[in-house]
Amino acid sequence: MLRYLLKRLLATIPVMGVVALFVFSLLYLSPGDPAAVIAGDIATEADIARIRAQLGLDQPYLVRFGGWLWALAHGDLGTSIFTSLPVATLIGQRVEPTLALTLCTMIVAVALAVPLGVLAAARAGGWLDRIVMAVSVLGFSVPVFVIAYGLILLFAVHLEWLPVQGYRSWHDGFGPFISHMILPSVALGIVYMALIARITRATMLDVLAQDYVRTATAKGLAPHTMLIRHALKNAAVPIVTVIGIGVALLIGGVVVTETVFAIPGLGRLTVDAILRRDYPIIQGVTLLFSAVYVLVNLLVDLSYSLFDPRIRY
Amino acid sequence: MSVDFTKLQGHCRRVALGLAVATGVALSGPVLAQGKVLRFVPEADLRSLDPIWTTAYITRNHGYMVYDVLFATDANFHVQPQMVDKWEVSKDNLSYTFTLRDGLKFHDGAPVRSADCIASVERWAKRDVFGQRLGELTESWTAVNDKTFRLKLKKPFPYVLEALGKPSSNVPFIMPERVAKTDAFTAITDATGSGPFKFVKEQWVPGNKVVYVKNTDYVPRREAPSWGAGGKVVKVDRVEWIYIPDSATAAAALNTGEVDWWQQLPVDLVPIVAKNKDIKVESVDPLGSIGMLRFNHLQPPFNNVKMRQAVLAIVDQNDYAMAIAGDMKNGKPCASYFTCGTPMASTAGSEALTGKRDFERAKALVKEAGYKGEKIVLMSATDQPIVNSQALVTQELLRKIGLNVELAASDWGTMITRRSSKEPVEKGGWSIFHTWFVGPDITTPALNSALRGAGEKSWFGWPTDAKLEELRDAWFDAPTVAEQKKIAEEMQRRAFETVPYVPTAQFIIPTAYRSNLSGVINSPVTFLWNVEKK
Numbered sequence: 001m002l003r004y005l006l007k008r009l010l011a012t013i014p015v016m017g018v019v020a021l022f023v024f025s026l027l028y029l030s031p032g033d034p035a036a037v038i039a040g041d042i043a044t045e046a047d048i049a050r051i052r053a054q055l056g057l058d059q060p061y062l063v064r065f066g067g068w069l070w071a072l073a074h075g076d077l078g079t080s081i082f083t084s085l086p087v088a089t090l091i092g093q094r095v096e097p098t099l100a101l102t103l104c105t106m107i108v109a110v111a112l113a114v115p116l117g118v119l120a121a122a123r124a125g126g127w128l129d130r131i132v133m134a135v136s137v138l139g140f141s142v143p144v145f146v147i148a149y150g151l152i153l154l155f156a157v158h159l160e161w162l163p164v165q166g167y168r169s170w171h172d173g174f175g176p177f178i179s180h181m182i183l184p185s186v187a188l189g190i191v192y193m194a195l196i197a198r199i200t201r202a203t204m205l206d207v208l209a210q211d212y213v214r215t216a217t218a219k220g221l222a223p224h225t226m227l228i229r230h231a232l233k234n235a236a237v238p239i240v241t242v243i244g245i246g247v248a249l250l251i252g253g254v255v256v257t258e259t260v261f262a263i264p265g266l267g268r269l270t271v272d273a274i275l276r277r278d279y280p281i282i283q284g285v286t287l288l289f290s291a292v293y294v295l296v297n298l299l300v301d302l303s304y305s306l307f308d309p310r311i312r313y
Numbered sequence: 314m315s316v317d318f319t320k321l322q323g324h325c326r327r328v329a330l331g332l333a334v335a336t337g338v339a340l341s342g343p344v345l346a347q348g349k350v351l352r353f354v355p356e357a358d359l360r361s362l363d364p365i366w367t368t369a370y371i372t373r374n375h376g377y378m379v380y381d382v383l384f385a386t387d388a389n390f391h392v393q394p395q396m397v398d399k400w401e402v403s404k405d406n407l408s409y410t411f412t413l414r415d416g417l418k419f420h421d422g423a424p425v426r427s428a429d430c431i432a433s434v435e436r437w438a439k440r441d442v443f444g445q446r447l448g449e450l451t452e453s454w455t456a457v458n459d460k461t462f463r464l465k466l467k468k469p470f471p472y473v474l475e476a477l478g479k480p481s482s483n484v485p486f487i488m489p490e491r492v493a494k495t496d497a498f499t500a501i502t503d504a505t506g507s508g509p510f511k512f513v514k515e516q517w518v519p520g521n522k523v524v525y526v527k528n529t530d531y532v533p534r535r536e537a538p539s540w541g542a543g544g545k546v547v548k549v550d551r552v553e554w555i556y557i558p559d560s561a562t563a564a565a566a567l568n569t570g571e572v573d574w575w576q577q578l579p580v581d582l583v584p585i586v587a588k589n590k591d592i593k594v595e596s597v598d599p600l601g602s603i604g605m606l607r608f609n610h611l612q613p614p615f616n617n618v619k620m621r622q623a624v625l626a627i628v629d630q631n632d633y634a635m636a637i638a639g640d641m642k643n644g645k646p647c648a649s650y651f652t653c654g655t656p657m658a659s660t661a662g663s664e665a666l667t668g669k670r671d672f673e674r675a676k677a678l679v680k681e682a683g684y685k686g687e688k689i690v691l692m693s694a695t696d697q698p699i700v701n702s703q704a705l706v707t708q709e710l711l712r713k714i715g716l717n718v719e720l721a722a723s724d725w726g727t728m729i730t731r732r733s734s735k736e737p738v739e740k741g742g743w744s745i746f747h748t749w750f751v752g753p754d755i756t757t758p759a760l761n762s763a764l765r766g767a768g769e770k771s772w773f774g775w776p777t778d779a780k781l782e783e784l785r786d787a788w789f790d791a792p793t794v795a796e797q798k799k800i801a802e803e804m805q806r807r808a809f810e811t812v813p814y815v816p817t818a819q820f821i822i823p824t825a826y827r828s829n830l831s832g833v834i835n836s837p838v839t840f841l842w843n844v845e846k847k
């Protein structure tokens with residue numbers, strides 16, 4: 001197990017190296033000039049050229065890539081071209097809102113989706129199954145921003161129960177924190193709930209069709225014990241995989257939700273950086289995302305052995 | 314298969330109870346004691362702290378929060394002293410001596426000295442177009458003592474005070490000498506100023522929030538506020554700029570009172586927001602902004618004046634005003650190369666833009682120009698509604714006179730990079746782009762950089778027009794306002810002949826604030842002093 005873990009962790013190094021090379025090259029080749037964005041509309045060409053030179057953007061590809069790698073090797077992600085703040089600081093500011101949104105969303109999604117998926121499978125073809133599937137289709141089909149605006153209109157504007165936008169840190173108290181998290185995590189959670197509920201139902205149906213389930217039922221095992229202790233455990237591997245991918249996607253940024261609720265998360269940091277060509281930020285967050293994907297996949301793989309004793313590392 | 318729901322129901326009850334408790338806690342969350350807080354949704358995200366390094370208006374507005382200025386322009390277009398107490402001009406008009414007011418202090422407690430003012434103005438003069446002109450004519454800046462400093466000129470320049478009192482980007486803000494000594498092409502990171510607000514850097518979250526607190530050491534002037542001039546009396550304890558990228562969310566936040574003021578309300582949301590009796594929707598910007606259709610003068614077909622005249626003959630400013638502003642209340646024609654409503658604006662030569670829109674004449678001009686269907690690349694930035702709406706109108710117009718137009722839609726970052734290309738369209742160049750300037754940026758020949766005719770040294774589009782340059786030089790030497798106006802009119806007549814660009818419309822973006830706010834200053838720049846929250 002330890003050997004496997006070490007092997008997988010070491011494998012992240014070449015993966016991130018390839019990502020670094022790929023991202024840097026793509027940014028180098030893509031159109032856009034941060035110096036022009038910085039200088040503003042009124043600036044002259046000469047001003048832009050001076051700013052470009054000052055930022056080192058007129059240097060050849062290899063010099064820039066080498067400089068970035070050298071800094072990276074020393075633990076320095078660079079400095080934002082626009083704000084002059086370290087990329088690590090900017091990422092640090094965004095990690096908490098993103099993790100909070102991820103956690104709350106997954107709690108909402110998993111807490112609703114898994115029981116609903118299990119019940120839908122248990123009552124396959126019945127009214128409950130139909131309702132769960134209809135809700136799932138709706139969750140998939142309605143864009144998240146529509147759900148978000150609907151929630152804002154009802155709970156923030158009309159009922160005035162919850163705030164419209166913004167993020168309050170956990171350090172400001174649980175009340176402000178959770179009140180700012182409810183609407184975005186519900187809006188986003190509905191989408192993930194739909195996905196996880198469908199996967200749960202499908203895998204549960206497969207498991208429930210197995211011989212051992214019929215035998216257990218024939219022997220008089222209580223239905224809820226059979227469903228939760230036996231069937232759900234055996235169906236857990238694909239469900240956990242989907243949840244893991246969901247977590248990775250959420251950490252990678254949910255731009256629409258972050259934009260609608262004005263949450264300063266990593267998704268908006270990335271998109272804003274792309275729009276203004278703030279290369280060090282784009283490079284920094286892309287590396288972070290690749291590391292998160294690798295680690296989440298590793299955790300998901302490791303969790304398989306908890307649910308299925310046949311899987312050993 | 315049947316399932317016993319009893320246990321599940323029990324779980325559900327407990328979860329529901331937990332949520333109810335959590336929500337209750339949420340709604341009774343602690344409110345931090347911060348005094349009177351003005352929550353303001355700015356026009357854009359503050360990305361840079363250096364108002365000399367960038368001309369971005371959001372950074373200019375940040376500059377007005379934390380810095381003070383030597384002079385400022387008032388609502389009557391008169392330059393008034395701000396940090397300066399008194400000043401003298403020598404009889405030969407070659408020497409200006411300025412004395413600072415008493416009690417001026419930077420946010421770190423250090424007094425504002427002559428050396429700080431000189432270093433700040435010198436840094437500004439390396440970047441700003443008006444400042445560069447002043448710099449060319451400057452022999453020296455010297456500190457007479459800590460409160461008095463002197464400017465010596467090589468030749469008389471009647472616009473010294475106008476340059477120092479320039480209201481829009483780049484504004485000659487006064488910084489501490491240690492900060493102002495930074496290279497003009499390197500961004501400063503220290504926002505220590507002597508202005509009415511202090512920047513709280515540790516609470517700055519780019520893309521989300523900027524926090525300022527009242528500078529309790531600030532000594533405002535006694536005069537009433539008028540644009541950037543007069544007393545900058547701060548009536549709140551703290552200002553939070555909350556950047557909300559989504560306009561529907563910003564509207565909802567204003568409706569519920571989560572924010573107090575939304576600087577730029579999109580015109581399509583005006584009717585919705587105005588329904589709320591607790592919100593005032595107003596146009597506080599007397600000058601608005603001016604749209605612009607800019608040609609590439611280096612490449613065919615618009616290197617031919619007849620092609621530019623053909624476009625001028627069919628541009629109807631009403632179409633552009635409607636496209637940008639949505640109605641004729643917030644948009645209107647402005648057939649002048651200088652901001653309508655300011656002293657240099659006139660109707661000289663404007664019949665070329667206000668007369669009958671003549672498509673037949675335009676077609677004849679296109680024919681005379683020898684146009685043979687070459688591709689015209691019209692650049693647009695779809696993330697900038699003001700740019701995109703103008704581009705769509707232009708695309709339709711050009712097609713009506715048989716031009717082969719390709720709309721090159723991209724984001725703003727890509728567009729402004731591409732516009733620096735002087736290559737033909739086949740090699741990544743361009744033919745036309747749209748943008749807009751805020752009113753104060755094009756009020757005079759000194760400021761309107763798009764009206765230069767200095768060829769490749771000009772602003773993007775690079776028109777060459779020696780006569781226009783001669784007139785501009787003459788304007789700088791004109792000693793009286795009457796002569797300045799006369800030359801400005803001549804420049805405008807010339808511009809309507811050679812068409813360096815076409816002014817498309819003047820428009821105002823409304824602002825919206827809660828009715829418990831008072832004291833909002835009518836000005837082309839949004840200032841946050843004098844604003845009271847009840």
